[in-house]
Amino acid sequence: MEKILNYINGELVEPINGNYFDNYNPSNGSAYSLVPDSEKADIDHAVAAAKEAFKTWSKTSKQERSDILMKLADTIEKHSEELIIAESKDNGKPESLARAVDIPRAPANFRFFATAILHEHSEIHEMDGVALNYTLRQPIGVAACISPWNLPLYLLTWKIAPALAAGNTVVAKPSEITPMTAFLLSKICIEAGLPKGILNIVHGHGAKVGDPLTTHPDTPIISFTGGTVTGKHIASVTAPMFKKISLELGGKNPNIIFADANFDKAVKMAVKAAFSNQGQICLCGSRLFVQKEIYADFKQALLDKVSQLTVGDPKKESSNLGAVVSKAHMNKILGKIEEGKKLGGKILTGGNRVILEGNLKNGYYIEPTVIESLPFDCSINQEEIFGPVVSLIPFESEEEVIEMANSTKYGLSASIFTENISKGHRVAANIDAGVVWINTWLLRDLRIPFGGMKQSGVGREGGFKSLHFFTEPKNVCVKI
Numbered sequence: 402m403e404k405i406l407n408y409i410n411g412e413l414v415e416p417i418n419g420n421y422f423d424n425y426n427p428s429n430g431s432a433y434s435l436v437p438d439s440e441k442a443d444i445d446h447a448v449a450a451a452k453e454a455f456k457t458w459s460k461t462s463k464q465e466r467s468d469i470l471m472k473l474a475d476t477i478e479k480h481s482e483e484l485i486i487a488e489s490k491d492n493g494k495p496e497s498l499a500r501a502v503d504i505p506r507a508p509a510n511f512r513f514f515a516t517a518i519l520h521e522h523s524e525i526h527e528m529d530g531v532a533l534n535y536t537l538r539q540p541i542g543v544a545a546c547i548s549p550w551n552l553p554l555y556l557l558t559w560k561i562a563p564a565l566a567a568g569n570t571v572v573a574k575p576s577e578i579t580p581m582t583a584f585l586l587s588k589i590c591i592e593a594g595l596p597k598g599i600l601n602i603v604h605g606h607g608a609k610v611g612d613p614l615t616t617h618p619d620t621p622i623i624s625f626t627g628g629t630v631t632g633k634h635i636a637s638v639t640a641p642m643f644k645k646i647s648l649e650l651g652g653k654n655p656n657i658i659f660a661d662a663n664f665d666k667a668v669k670m671a672v673k674a675a676f677s678n679q680g681q682i683c684l685c686g687s688r689l690f691v692q693k694e695i696y697a698d699f700k701q702a703l704l705d706k707v708s709q710l711t712v713g714d715p716k717k718e719s720s721n722l723g724a725v726v727s728k729a730h731m732n733k734i735l736g737k738i739e740e741g742k743k744l745g746g747k748i749l750t751g752g753n754r755v756i757l758e759g760n761l762k763n764g765y766y767i768e769p770t771v772i773e774s775l776p777f778d779c780s781i782n783q784e785e786i787f788g789p790v791v792s793l794i795p796f797e798s799e800e801e802v803i804e805m806a807n808s809t810k811y812g813l814s815a816s817i818f819t820e821n822i823s824k825g826h827r828v829a830a831n832i833d834a835g836v837v838w839i840n841t842w843l844l845r846d847l848r849i850p851f852g853g854m855k856q857s858g859v860g861r862e863g864g865f866k867s868l869h870f871f872t873e874p875k876n877v878c879v880k881i
């Protein structure tokens with residue numbers, strides 16, 4: 402089986418203890434590569450390399466950093482097809498989705514931040530002829546970038562691109578469930594001639610590698626995307642060390658359909674928001690609130706559309722949904738569906754594992770599932786499921802839906818469908834979410850402040866917000 406290797410100080414290296422664990426292909430349930438079972442010693446090695454590289458990288462001019470990252474983006478693009486196939490095999494997502502969404506975002510992330518650093522400006526505060534204050538924004542040191550399995554290369558590069566562009570060096574820890582494209586990225590970095598030690602990638606189990614990385618005295622900045630429970634842990638262990646942290650956590654996002662919405666557009670978007678990437682996107686619209694006047698018609702149209710979705714081989718263009726990421730995650734989702742039934746939920750469609758034929762029979766496939774009749778405050782409508790499961794909830798008034806939408810501990814994103822623009826603005830202003838879409842879903846502009854409120858996270862990333870996060874402001878006061 403192919404061995405994935407750590408990438409430290411510009412070289413591909415074995416974990417120091419020589420141990421590996423299996424990496425599974427969710428489409429057929431079989432192990433197909435080996436992942437380094439790294440530990441503290443590997444993190445120490447990587448952090449030391451990144452700390453040394455910081456001495457030079459932080460002093461490298463912005464133009465030169467930009468040129469190096471642009472070359473990396475070009476090299477990633479050259480390997481797009483290989484990355485698409487690898488991402489789908491590692492994660493279970495349809496290749497068509499990796500081709501349309503995941504992989505193009507990796508070079509786009511590097512280009513976006515490689516050019517952003519050339520356009521940044523700093524602030525000046527004048528004191529009426531007495532003094533002039535100006536703010537320097539300086540790189541901080543070694544950034545720890547921890548990414549999840551749902552959009553592996555997309556989210557890894559979303560963190561390392563601004564960290565490097567801003568002049569920091571990086572130790573990244575990709576999810577142990579989907580390490581392959583991070584490994585391919587290591588090889589691409591070597592091909593692109595990335596300076597040694599500025600990016601280091603250490604593979605391994607969550608806490609075993611994650612804890613030594615986040616609590617290391619030489620990693621002052623941490624950017625994490627993952628589950629709320631892990632985020633809470635990272636916040637608690639790093640707070641006494643006064644680290645700068647950015648946490649992008651879970652969501653239980655409302656998708657609100659008013660009776661005056663463009664009906665067809667709303668149905669189409671509701672399906673996309675619920676089932677894209679098998680429902681494994683933190684922004685998925687998993688609570689579908691529909692106004693009573695159109696509830697019956699909307700439900701029927703939704704079920705018609707869902708019946709046209711194909712769960713199948715991720716390699717086939719015809720597959721709308723592939724496999725979910727792991728056996729454990731599949732069982733978690735199926736368990737939540739059972740819990741929903743016990744709570745009185747009615748399964749309108751789906752609810753079961755799908756067994757495909759031939760060599761895919763052991764893959765982790767789940768039918769797109771629509772549940773109704775569950776109270777808005779029950780566990781299924783409050784906790785993140787992170788699978789192809791959407792809950793339909795009727796509502797009467799604007800006030801009622803805002804209250805129900807805001808009832809969870811999360812506050813990541815929301816969508817509102819209405820043709821009444823004043824109502825759209827009003828509801829958007831009253832929803833607890835860091836990101837609100839009106840008449841669309843997941844339309845991403847990389848410049849916006851991105852992140853969640855409540856237990857969906859701490860801080861915002863995106864555009865200059867990312868560059869601000871990855872730099873320390875320093876005020877210099879000059880007496881005139």
Ligand code: TXE
Nearest residue numbers: 548549575576607608611612627628631650651683785787
């Ligand atoms: O995430 P983890 P899991 C949600 C989703 C999912 C749940 C749990 O609901 O069902 O979280 O998923 C690393 N110190 N999201 O358990 O563990 C880990 O190795 C440092 C939403 O897979 O949070 C991986 O690299 N790092 C989410 C990363 O954290 C640690 C996407 C995320 O994995 C660590 C994924 C530790 N102690 C899951 N323990 C989103 N917001 O998009 C683990 N990790």
